[in-house]
Amino acid sequence: MAGGASEGKSKRPSNTAFKQQRLRAWQPLLTPKSVLPTFFVIGIVFAPIGGWLLWASQRVNEVRIDYTNCDKLGGALQGLSSDLYEYHMYGVDSASIAPPQQSYDGDSRTCTISFAMPKDLEPGVFLYYRLTNFYQNHRRYTRSFDVDQLKGEARPVKELQSGDCSPLDVHTEGGKSKPYYPCGLIANSVFNDTIQQPVLTNPSGNQEVGTYSMSEKGIAWSSDAKRFNPSKYKASDVLAPPNWWARYPGGNYTDGLPDLATDEHLMVWMRTAGLPTFRKLYMKNTDDVMKSGIYQVKVVMNYDTRSFGGTKSIVISTTSFIGGRNPVLGIAFIVVGGLCVLLGCIFAIRHLYRPRRLGDHTYLSWNQQVASGLADASTSGRGAAAAAAAAPARSNGASLGERLRRRA
Known part of the structure; x- marks a missing residue:
């Protein structure tokens, strides 16, 4: 029992091609015959596309x-x-x-x-x-709304206080709290200038x-419109966000709640x-x-x-078929295409003047080490031979001097 209890479940992955990394793979050989045409094809394709996109952008009047x-x-x-x-x-x-x-x-x-x-x-x-x-892309700002409230649910105070609408979730005055409708930083900061239609004078x-x-x-996305429904709140149970009080004095919806399901300006603003x-x-x-x-x-x-x-x-x-005026997209395609053609020309010239044979063993790392070792051995061999030749001369000179001292 003890031995069985000590044996845990095996952590070995199952014997499948995916988990055992036996899936078929392809590793292309990056040779000049494959790389150079790729650079030129990308350049030839991207540059005209970039010119076409830039032309379409320039035709947008603004x-x-x-x-x-x-x-x-x-x-x-x-x-x-x-x-x-x-x-x-x-x-x-x-x-x-x-x-x-x-x-x-x-x-x-x-x-x-x-x-x-x-x-x-x-x-x-x-x-x-x-x-x-x-900065509508600030993390706290983008999360500052309540999905269920926008869908029409009458969210109570406690649920809003534990949600993402803080600090504009509820209004507390005299010990009583009322939810903001709609709550959150996004709704509170909605663009409220009124732009009238152009008049030809x-x-x-x-x-x-x-x-x-x-x-x-029809100015809002259909997917955004589905997020908004008429509210189940009573007008007396909620207050307008603080920045809406110029339109709704004191934050009171005296004429009834606004129908967010038809307020497309708010829908557009809520898409940060x-x-x-x-x-x-x-x-x-x-x-x-x-x-x-x-x-x-x-x-x-x-x-x-x-x-x-x-x-x-x-x-x-x-607008054009790519939307509004946006020259950056066309310029990016032209730059990428030009760089590919330039790199293709540089690599082609390099290959013509100093070609490298595919599979040349002399470029292998161990062959490089052997070659350097042989060169070092050759150098050290010549030094050892010179030292050996000089050693007898030194010994002969020493023995002759010793015999002369003995005779004296």
Whole structure:
């Protein structure tokens, strides 16, 4: 019994090809005949693909206008400096486009942005807001929401306090605690500037002054929309997050809870960005051409970017088959293709001038050691022969001197 108890279960892996490492494998021989064509093929394929991607990116039309400091302006339109806007219009010289202008109405907190659209933009046309220096990828920030609460569950105070929404999980006042709905840092910091639709104010030709209609529906991913459902909370049982109190005074939902299942701006915001500079879709038009002319966009400024040292901009852009404007992808393909061709040429020249025969035994490590040993032995052998030749002479000289001393 004792012996049987002391014998543990065998830890030997089962006798299978995978666990015993008997799977078939292929180790290619890296010879010039296989390596050089690989370099040239990669270079020949990647370089044209990179050029194609770069060409597609350059055909994307885009205008970006920074309005961070618009609230410091007066009521009259003022031109912007060149570092506050950027045009990328295919076939149009950006230097010939007049700078955008901005003005601010302090009573309504509205920034008016006037800008030129030098050419017609084919659908779809997308309007984004762009933020800088906002780290949505911080680990604590990305986890700061409650999945079940967004799905509509009425999560109690204790469950929220033990979750990931801290420090914006519940509001305690007078010994009573109420959950924040929605809880967490992400929902609390949602972008809340109101961007109105572009208005054509100076049409060309026979066009009429009017609004370029853009929709705020369909801007969120369908997979994100499935995460949100109407809440089972009562409006009196919860409070709005602190940054929402300008919209809901005191945090009270007096007109009922907001339906997060239809709030696509919140859905877009809740998909956190991976870099501190990012843009998020605000509205779009996938049917109509945006005619050339002078447009005005009014923005009600509520979102504070100065607190984290960031900026905010509007971006109007078209797309291509690779998405928005992204020259980095095409440049990366071109660089990789060029490096492969360059390395292929270097290795080919090296092989032509100093070829190396496959399987040459002289390059084996032990052969290198034997060769060096023979060289050392040859050197030491010559030294020993010279010493042996000199030894009799020294002994003969010593014996002659000894005989002379005896005779004396």
